[in-house]
Amino acid sequence: MSTVIPDVALIDNSEERAPLVLVLDCSGSMQEENKIQLLNDGLKALAADLKADPIAARCGRVLVVSFGGDSNVEIMGDWTDAMDFTPPSLLAGGLTPLGAAMRCALDEVESQKAQMRSAGVSYKRPIIMLLSDGEPTDEWRQVAAECKSAETAHKVNIMAIGIGDQANRETLGHFSNKGALSLSGLKFKELFIWLSRSIRAVSRAPAGGTVQLNPVDSWAQMSI
Amino acid sequence: MWRVFSASATGKRNLEQGAPGQDANHCVVKDDVLVAVVCDGAGSVPEGRTGAEFVARALAEQLSSALRADRRPPEIQADSSACLEASIRSAIETVRGRLAELAASRQLTLHDFSCTLVGCVASPGGGSLFHIGDGFAIQQGATGDSVLSRPENGEFADETYFVTDENWNDHLRLTPLPAPERGCVIGLMSDGTAPFAVNRARSGFFRPFIDPIAAFLRETTAPKGNEALRNLLESPQACEISSDDKTLLLAFVV
Numbered sequence A: 001m002s003t004v005i006p007d008v009a010l011i012d013n014s015e016e017r018a019p020l021v022l023v024l025d026c027s028g029s030m031q032e033e034n035k036i037q038l039l040n041d042g043l044k045a046l047a048a049d050l051k052a053d054p055i056a057a058r059c060g061r062v063l064v065v066s067f068g069g070d071s072n073v074e075i076m077g078d079w080t081d082a083m084d085f086t087p088p089s090l091l092a093g094g095l096t097p098l099g100a101a102m103r104c105a106l107d108e109v110e111s112q113k114a115q116m117r118s119a120g121v122s123y124k125r126p127i128i129m130l131l132s133d134g135e136p137t138d139e140w141r142q143v144a145a146e147c148k149s150a151e152t153a154h155k156v157n158i159m160a161i162g163i164g165d166q167a168n169r170e171t172l173g174h175f176s177n178k179g180a181l182s183l184s185g186l187k188f189k190e191l192f193i194w195l196s197r198s199i200r201a202v203s204r205a206p207a208g209g210t211v212q213l214n215p216v217d218s219w220a221q222m223s224i
Numbered sequence B: 001m002w003r004v005f006s007a008s009a010t011g012k013r014n015l016e017q018g019a020p021g022q023d024a025n026h027c028v029v030k031d032d033v034l035v036a037v038v039c040d041g042a043g044s045v046p047e048g049r050t051g052a053e054f055v056a057r058a059l060a061e062q063l064s065s066a067l068r069a070d071r072r073p074p075e076i077q078a079d080s081s082a083c084l085e086a087s088i089r090s091a092i093e094t095v096r097g098r099l100a101e102l103a104a105s106r107q108l109t110l111h112d113f114s115c116t117l118v119g120c121v122a123s124p125g126g127g128s129l130f131h132i133g134d135g136f137a138i139q140q141g142a143t144g145d146s147v148l149s150r151p152e153n154g155e156f157a158d159e160t161y162f163v164t165d166e167n168w169n170d171h172l173r174l175t176p177l178p179a180p181e182r183g184c185v186i187g188l189m190s191d192g193t194a195p196f197a198v199n200r201a202r203s204g205f206f207r208p209f210i211d212p213i214a215a216f217l218r219e220t221t222a223p224k225g226n227e228a229l230r231n232l233l234e235s236p237q238a239c240e241i242s243s244d245d246k247t248l249l250l251a252f253v254v
Helices: A028-051 A054-059 A098-119 A141-152 A169-173 A188-204 B012-016 B048-069 B078-105 B207-218 B222-233 B236-241
Strands: A018-026 A060-068 A072-081 A127-132 A157-163 A180-183 B002-009 B023-030 B033-040 B117-123 B126-132 B136-140 B146-149 B173-177 B185-189 B246-253
Touching: A018 A028, A018 A098, A018 A188, A028 A054, A028 A060, A028 A188, A054 A060, A054 A188, A060 A098, A072 A098, A098 A127, A098 A141, A127 A188, A141 A157, A157 A169, A169 A180, B002 B023, B002 B033, B002 B222, B023 B048, B023 B246, B033 B048, B033 B185, B033 B246, B048 B078, B048 B117, B078 B117, B078 B126, B078 B173, B117 B136, B117 B173, B117 B185, B126 B136, B126 B146, B146 B173, B185 B207, B207 B222, B207 B246, B222 B246
Parallel strands: A018 A060, A018 A127, A127 A157, A157 A180
Antiparallel strands: A060 A072, B002 B246, B023 B033, B033 B117, B117 B126, B126 B173, B136 B146, B136 B185, B185 B246
């Protein structure tokens, strides 16, 4: 009779990680139209949808960077595996230091990559998703140029998304080679479900390949 | 003071090609000093398996007897690691020389016997991990703190370094080991085992993997424990995760 050791967990711990940084506008205008609450609900939907998929739950790595207040950029907690991700409760108020927030996101992506490399953990190209409903109130052009060149160098994918009519889509478009998209009708939840499905797809993609993401028409507004 | 269990299982890739497993392991315990070696023969050379078997056995024996001849154990201390390092380098040099002779006698070269190397010297006063190429070594203390030796790969994921390389000295990595207390476990493994034996942060054993194994092995005999380890490495779940050959050597302080 063959001897079997009971209760041993056999799981592949070497799967590639899919890092995601959410750069979220928490300036005063986010209080209007209940936007900050809708954003918080969207984050909860993201966390739940990532956790519902075993591969995305293991592979996703999430960091939230918020900006607002008295020109504050705040890293909300540490990088966490999607399976352990508890969304922060964001409060709105103050300015829109978007440039500094994107600088922070770029730095965090690089230091997280360095950390994973030194531990021998492999990873997919990180995604930075920027969400803003206004205009930067700090210096942003230099950072925007760095974001584009980081994309060109295949270091990161950046999605820049404007919320509502007041968002300056032209400015946001400078942060990504793909330009900016507009969130239609405050469909935060649809946006974050779409993002979760994108992370699911990225988690399953073979190393070095490309991924076809779902169409964005569940949440994006196209200019005609 | 040591209880050692080990198994090497042939992976799906070699089974499908009718090829033998390329992994080997060997350990020697003398005067409370454990010397253990795991080797993974390169699949791309004709004698990878022979190289792995030769190096694992010869190096464990050679290093163990060299340490005894130097009358160093059981006084090996982590802080006298310079002496220990010299012993390890010299033992590898000797074994490489003997393997080169074997190669020459068959009109082959050292390169034809390419294999990686991950091993340990562990004594009551401390010791060292030694490592060339991929594979993984972990000493997990009684409180769960771990000392690790991680794999070194080349530019591409499937490229690594071998003890048979000309410049092996540049790629030999030594990691001092603290004195092992009761409840401590040392694990050596080939790269086929690491994906499920090591945790996601690559900072130690995956506890839901190692804890049940440790509990089981504590209560069993060596032949039964070795058989159980082999069954685990050959299980469909393990084969699903990695199609490589898989070796796991576990040494418990009792």
